[in-house]
Amino acid sequence: MSRIGNKPITVPAGVDVKVEDQKVTVKGPKGTLEKEFQKNIKINVDGNVITVSRPDDEPKNRSLHGLTRTLLNNMIQGTVNGFERKLEVNGVGYRASKKGNNLLLNLGYSHPVEVAAPEGITFDVPNANEIIVKGIDKELVGQTAAEIRSKRVPEVYGGKGIKYAEETIRRKEGKTGK
Numbered sequence: 532m533s534r535i536g537n538k539p540i541t542v543p544a545g546v547d548v549k550v551e552d553q554k555v556t557v558k559g560p561k562g563t564l565e566k567e568f569q570k571n572i573k574i575n576v577d578g579n580v581i582t583v584s585r586p587d588d589e590p591k592n593r594s595l596h597g598l599t600r601t602l603l604n605n606m607i608q609g610t611v612n613g614f615e616r617k618l619e620v621n622g623v624g625y626r627a628s629k630k631g632n633n634l635l636l637n638l639g640y641s642h643p644v645e646v647a648a649p650e651g652i653t654f655d656v657p658n659a660n661e662i663i664v665k666g667i668d669k670e671l672v673g674q675t676a677a678e679i680r681s682k683r684v685p686e687v688y689g690g691k692g693i694k695y696a697e698e699t700i701r702r703k704e705g706k707t708g709k
Contacts, residue, residue, distance in 0.1 A: 557607055
């Protein structure tokens with residue numbers, strides 16, 4: 532049995548969860564999220580407790596059981612607390628700044644790179660070498676952070692580029708490092 536899938540989810544006060552034909556709507560203090568789930572997985576709401584169950588032990592249903600429970604939990608956590616991802620900009624002359632709701636990056640190219648904020652995402656730039664991506668949808672926050680990182684992936688020789696704050700870059704020696 533799935534240990535994660537069998538865990539019940541407790542809904543905090545101030546959060547409203549509705550299930551209609553496998554379409555789940557979570558409304559909380561920070562906003563509203565909607566997601567449609569597979570019809571094989573059953574989602575039961577009893578007061579302030581949500582349980583997820585599967586009909587049988589087929590491999591597809593087993594894999595969806597824990598995933599559905601985790602996605603539901605992330606929706607609830609996002610509408611209550613929100614999610615954020617921190618990025619660091621490393622390199623001489625590399626910097627980040629805000630331009631309205633968008634992010635303006637100077638990454639050593641001949642032109643500045645502008646990243647538009649998707650709906651539901653906000654950028655915070657506390658200093659020129661730090662970017663914080665915030666939002667209530669965990670998937671969208673992670674995808675946006677990955678797209679920003681892909682503008683200049685950190686290189687292993689000089690360590691220049693955009694990396695996640697918790698990421699460590701394995702450094703290589705150059706030609707003279709024999």
